[in-house]
Amino acid sequence: MDWTAATLAVAAVILFFRVLSSKRSDNTKRLPPGPRGLPILGNLLMVRTKPHYDLRRLARKYGPIMHLRFGLMPVIVVSSPEAAELFLKTHDLVFASRPPHEASKYISYDQQNLVFSPYGSYWRNMRKMCTLELLSNHKISTFRSMRKQELDLLVRRVRDGAAAGAAVDLTSEVTSFSTDVSCRMIIGKKYNRDDFSEKGFEATIREGMKIAAGFNLADYIPQIRGLDLQGLIKRMKVIAKDFDDFFEKIIEEHVQSRDENRVKDFVDVMLGFMGSEETHEYRVERDTIKAIILDMLVASMDTTAATIDWTLAELMRHPRVTKKLQKELEDVVGTKRMVEESDLEKLEYLDMVMKESLRLHPVGPLLIPHAAREDCTVNGFHIPKNARIFINIWAIGRDERVWTDAEKFYPERFIGIDIDVRGQNFQLIPFGSGRRGCPGMQLALTVVRIVVAQLVHCFDWELPDDMLPTELDMSDDFGLVCPRAKHLQAIPTWRLNALKMDF
Numbered sequence: 001m002d003w004t005a006a007t008l009a010v011a012a013v014i015l016f017f018r019v020l021s022s023k024r025s026d027n028t029k030r031l032p033p034g035p036r037g038l039p040i041l042g043n044l045l046m047v048r049t050k051p052h053y054d055l056r057r058l059a060r061k062y063g064p065i066m067h068l069r070f071g072l073m074p075v076i077v078v079s080s081p082e083a084a085e086l087f088l089k090t091h092d093l094v095f096a097s098r099p100p101h102e103a104s105k106y107i108s109y110d111q112q113n114l115v116f117s118p119y120g121s122y123w124r125n126m127r128k129m130c131t132l133e134l135l136s137n138h139k140i141s142t143f144r145s146m147r148k149q150e151l152d153l154l155v156r157r158v159r160d161g162a163a164a165g166a167a168v169d170l171t172s173e174v175t176s177f178s179t180d181v182s183c184r185m186i187i188g189k190k191y192n193r194d195d196f197s198e199k200g201f202e203a204t205i206r207e208g209m210k211i212a213a214g215f216n217l218a219d220y221i222p223q224i225r226g227l228d229l230q231g232l233i234k235r236m237k238v239i240a241k242d243f244d245d246f247f248e249k250i251i252e253e254h255v256q257s258r259d260e261n262r263v264k265d266f267v268d269v270m271l272g273f274m275g276s277e278e279t280h281e282y283r284v285e286r287d288t289i290k291a292i293i294l295d296m297l298v299a300s301m302d303t304t305a306a307t308i309d310w311t312l313a314e315l316m317r318h319p320r321v322t323k324k325l326q327k328e329l330e331d332v333v334g335t336k337r338m339v340e341e342s343d344l345e346k347l348e349y350l351d352m353v354m355k356e357s358l359r360l361h362p363v364g365p366l367l368i369p370h371a372a373r374e375d376c377t378v379n380g381f382h383i384p385k386n387a388r389i390f391i392n393i394w395a396i397g398r399d400e401r402v403w404t405d406a407e408k409f410y411p412e413r414f415i416g417i418d419i420d421v422r423g424q425n426f427q428l429i430p431f432g433s434g435r436r437g438c439p440g441m442q443l444a445l446t447v448v449r450i451v452v453a454q455l456v457h458c459f460d461w462e463l464p465d466d467m468l469p470t471e472l473d474m475s476d477d478f479g480l481v482c483p484r485a486k487h488l489q490a491i492p493t494w495r496l497n498a499l500k501m502d503f
């Protein structure tokens with residue numbers, strides 16, 4: 001044997017043992033427990049139209065940190081406050097990314113939005129801009145009088161319904177209110193039917209959200225991406241074109257408008273940063289603006305409306321709670337005027353009602369999927385790089401080990417307990433927590449509280465057709481946002497007789 005052959009033989013033996021030992025150490029990495037899956041599809045068929053229910057059922061068997069496989073992708077499901085804290089606080093930086101997402105590649109300018117953008121300098125820059133320039137306390141206070149105008153209009157519409165003695169479709173009314181407020185804040189005007197394609201603005205937004213939330217096989221088996229087996233790419237291209245035409249029109253109107261005195265909407269603010277990187281740190285291009293407009297519309301319109309809707313439904317089912325809330329409003333506001341945003345901090349029972357509603361009905365029951373940026377060990381379990389992380393906050397909110405009488409709507413459970421919804425108490429995180437937590441939380445809490453307070457202060461409510469409170473259907477509908485499955489209808493009676501409606 002010459003020296004060259006000997007050296008090659010030794011190198012081959014070393015390589016063989018290296019590979020063997022790396023295989024062994026991979027095998028010793030302990031994944032969290034979970035059900036066995038099918039070849040290729042993995043556990044995809046175990047999750048049907050209501051994933052939050054299916055994943056809770058599985059977690060009851062396999063534990064609060066559970067491993068599944070959707071297609072070829074590892075999925076980790078988190079279902080206890082302690083485990084949520086490990087993922088969103090202890091190891092927040094590792095899990096602060098989002099997985100690749102086919103729908104937002106088409107609809108959101110190649111994931112240039114905030115919601116689905118992977119962790120990195122682009123996301124950090126956009127997140128900073130949104131937090132400091134669009135959603136700061138100062139900025140949202142500049143829209144206070146606009147919110148009041150829209151709320152007055154909502155009350156007026158409901159009062160007209162009260163005069164007719166008919167049931168009002170509260171879900172539709174609250175959704176229109178929320179759409180109008182969001183549009184005025186983000187694009188500076190209510191959306192106009194003529195501005196959009198035939199299908200209509202709201203229907204297109206909803207279709208986009210449905211596709212974005214759905215289980216797209218290509219997200220889990222990237223090798224079949226080009227085949228478009230579910231026909232989603234075709235639909236997404238149509239939606240993306242409709243949005244792009246609309247946003248181009250909006251941006252052009254803003255560029256042409258010279259009124260310096262009006263309150264600056266989000267498009268104005270972002271246009272102010274475009275092409276001025278020397279004076280501002282934000283790198284904003286035209287596609288960035290379009291992606292963020294869509295993000296803000298999607299993130300604010302239906303989340304806020306669905307939260308108000310769920311809360312009003314719980315109040316209809318619990319007349320005792322409604323009476324107690326009306327009493328608090330009479331004590332703090334009186335019966336001679338309507339509620340103002342400045343009253344909100346004094347309304348402690350309202351705060352408990354909102355917490356209880358968000359506990360039972362978080363509109364993002366699984367948060368938005370997070371992604372592992374690198375391999376990580378959590379609670380002794382190996383969490384592989386690129387794993388999708390679902391945090392089942394809906395299951396946590398209804399866990400009997402965490403909450404006494406968990407299924408019961410009982411706002412008094414928060415008396416004397418220091419738990420709020422702002423991301424520090426992991427048994428109640430309807431807005432998420434940590435780096436990816438909701439940047440619109442303050443705005444959302446202001447809007448949902450003022451609308452609920454106003455509608456309960458101004459009106460008494462009765463369910464139609466002699467329906468008993470216990471008969472109200474409370475089923476939900478899963479999507480990017482989880483609203484009530486059926487519209488809430490109720491008959492209002494004006495109760496502020498001392499107040500003339502001259503607004």
Ligand code: HEM
Pocket residue numbers: 114115116127130135295296299300303304307362363364367368369370430431432433435436437438439440441443444445448
């Ligand atoms: C009641 C209303 C709302 C609820 C319950 C809610 C809840 C949430 C949740 C659960 C997340 C995901 C957190 C995570 O993945 O860890 C989120 C993200 C987000 N929310 Fe909200 N939200 C609401 C309203 C709003 C509003 C009004 C805005 C802005 C106008 C907004 C903007 C966003 C954005 C931009 C993100 C993505 C943040 C990121 O990925 O960095 N949300 N929200």
